[in-house]
Amino acid sequence: MDRTAACSLALVLALVAHSGLSSPAPAGREAWSYVEVRDGAHMFWWLYSARSLDLPLVLWLQGGPGGSGCGFGNFGxxxxxxxxxxxxxxxxELCRGTPSLIHYNVSVEVLTCPACGVQVQAASVLFVDNPVGTGFSYAERPDGxxxxxxxxxSDMLVLLRHFFTGRPEFQSVPFYIFSESYGGKMAAVISLELxxxxxxxxxxxxxxxxxxxxSWISPLDSVMTWGPYLYTTSxxxxxxxxxxxxxxxxVKTAVEQQQFHKATELWSVAETVVEQNTNGVNFYNILTQQPDESRSSAAGEDFIALQVRRHIRPLHGQSLSELMNGPIRKKLGLIPENVTWGGQAEDVFGNMAGDFMRPVVDVVDQLLAxxxxxxxxxxxxxxxxxxxGQELWVxxxxxxxxxxxxxxxxxxxEDPAFPxxxxxxxxxxxxxxxxWILxxxxxxxxxxxxxxxxxxxMITQQV
Structure with missing residues (x-):
């Protein structure tokens, strides 16, 4: 076994062994906890902090809604x-130290590199399982x-108020919100309220x-350009x-008539039409094919279940689910027994189906103003x-x-990997x-x- 493989095995063993951690995590370079943002609505966060407060703090928001930032954004x-x-x-977060030297130091709850200490590449990063019900976040009852x-x-503002109050050392650190997919729609509204x-x-x-x-800022612009984009790429x-x-x-007709739940259902139909005419092109990368298990609905499956299977379950793949519900759950030591990582993802998406196709272009305008x-x-x-589609709404x-x-x-x-x-x-x-990322x-x-x-x-002004 080479040193890198041995190190990876040691990481797994350390994670499995470290299961008695109290809540919240002790002070150090890594911390995690829950915040009850509404009665019975609990959001989970996980922080990797830089040793130097001269570096910015980045909040990462995943898409879906229902995709876990603490899971997919973190490990994926x-x-x-x-x-x-x-x-x-x-x-x-972490330095580019020789992989074989990086190990998990249980005593300080952080990945450390003996070659350079606990230095970060660019930022402290805060992952949040958002909205409530995503990842390790959970709702105690349906109205949560x-x-x-x-x-x-509103929920995120409660969490951020709690976070910055409890960790005042970050109050003066430049704070950025980075996002992906539906996370961008949430990020825009969160940023305005913040x-x-x-x-x-x-x-x-x-x-x-x-x-x-x-980002899902203007859903209709995305849907209306699917055909031209796929046509021009053969x-x-x-x-x-x-x-x-x-x-x-x-879809456009439903949006124009403000029938947003119907528009979400018709969006699902439009995706099926794309699949059928492209032999299953992958919505996330056109040079690959959609996995068979993510394709058109099975008999009796409603569109909510189909969209969760298409767009959230790929973020909660079997290997990641086993990792999060196994070693990571044990490492964290504070996840309630009745909470399963990703177990409420369908509820998250289903409850937001009526809001899914609403645009937030006006929110971006307000942010710029x-x-x-x-x-x-x-x-x-x-x-x-x-x-x-992005260029159209811009x-x-x-x-x-x-x-x-x-x-x-x-x-x-210039591509840093290919001078x-x-x-x-x-x-x-x-x-x-x-x-425009090529x-x-x-x-x-x-x-x-x-x-x-x-x-x-570049965005955080470090170059």
């Missing part, structure tokens, strides 16, 4: 360990789930900006283009939130700086930035980790 995208508990070279993004934002709360003094933090990654023929266009028009630094970033190969912003932004040319960015090769394009004007799908940190890390450094 940007956390210090991947799903096999091996060190991630493009983690947003959030029905809309307004409730999601801006108001900071101005009123009810939350003490140094809010520095929000980054909306492949994934639809003329007949398929017409089928997808017709299905998208049905308030002077908040807003970043939009999108993967070239993403279908479900394709870049064409061009309709009422922000006074839009004309200046549109007049600018983008700047090519001399373009990894992205970027354009910034005043407090608005757009990143060779990446919906989960940009998974597909283009080095480029995502470079983007993080």
């Amino acid at each position: 995208e940007i956390g210090p360990l991947d799903g096999d508990l091996k060190p991630r070279n493009t983690s947003w 789930f959030a029905p809309d993004v307004a409730t999601v934002a 801006t108001k709360a900071v101005a009123e003094g009810t939350v003490k933090c140094n809010f520095a900006g929000v980054a909306l990654g492949d 994934l639809l023929d003329d007949h398929g283009l017409e089928d997808v266009r017709a299905a998208a028009e049905d 308030a002077g908040v630094n807003v970043t939009v970033y999108n993967g070239q190969l993403d279908l479900i939130v394709d870049t064409m 061009k309709r912003l009422k922000w006074e700086g839009l004309a200046g932004f549109n007049d600018m040319r983008w700047t090519p960015l 001399g090769v373009t990894g992205a394009f970027c354009k910034t004007y005043k407090n608005f930035t757009f990143f 060779k990446a799908g919906h989960m940009i940190p998974s597909d283009q980790g080095p480029m995502a890390l470079q983007m993080l450094r």
Whole structure:
């Protein structure tokens, strides 16, 4: 067994052995706990903190709604360990120390590297299982789930108020919200409410900006561009283009009539039409195929269950579920016996189905008008939130700086992993930035980790 493999095994054994931890975690570089945001509604957070408070604090919000940031975002995208508990070279938290030297130090609750101590790559990172019912977060009764993004934002403000009050050392640290997919829709509304709360003094933090990654800001713009995008990438023929266009028009009609629950159901139908005409293209990366178990509904399956299977269960794959409900659960030591990681995901999505297709473009406008630094970033190969759709709603912003932004040319960015090769394009004007990330799908940190890390450094003004 090589040193890296032995280290990975040691990590697993340490996680399994360390099951007697009290709640909350002791002070150190890693901490986690619950916050009761409403009566019977509990949200779980997990922090990896930098040794230096000169580095920013990043809140990561996953999509779905119902996808777990503490699970998928942490182990699948940007956390210090991947799903096999091996060190991630493009983690947003920990150093790039020699993997064989990194070990789990149970006494201080943190991954440490003897070569350089507990240094981070770019930021402290706070993962939150959001909304209530996602991941290890849970609702004690049916009325504990959030029905809309307004409730999601209200819940998050309770958590952030609790977090910054309990950890005052972070109150002056630049605080950024990064997001992905439906997490971006939530992030926009949360950011607006946080801006108001900071101005009123009810939350003490140094809010520095929000980054909306492949975000469900204007759902209809995404759906209406699926056909043209797939057609121009040779994934639809003329007949398929017409089928997808017709299905998208049905969604548009429902949205225009403010029938948002019906629009969500028709969105599900439109996805099935896409699947049938593309032989199962993957909505998250058009160069791959949708897994068979995520495709069209089985007999008697309603559209909520289908969409959970398509878009949330892939974030809660079997190996990750076994990890979170096994070694990680034991490590955390505070998860209630009746709570299963991911067990309420369908309830989360189902309760928000009537809010799912509502746009929040106006919220982005309000953020820009308030002077908040807003970043939009999108993967070239993403279908479900394709870049064409993102550009459409951006061009309709009422922000006074839009004309200046549109007049600018983008700047090519070198791929850190491939010197001399373009990894992205970027354009910034005043407090608005757009990143076009090449060779990446919906989960940009998974597909283009080095480029995502470079983007993080740019947004947080570390380069």
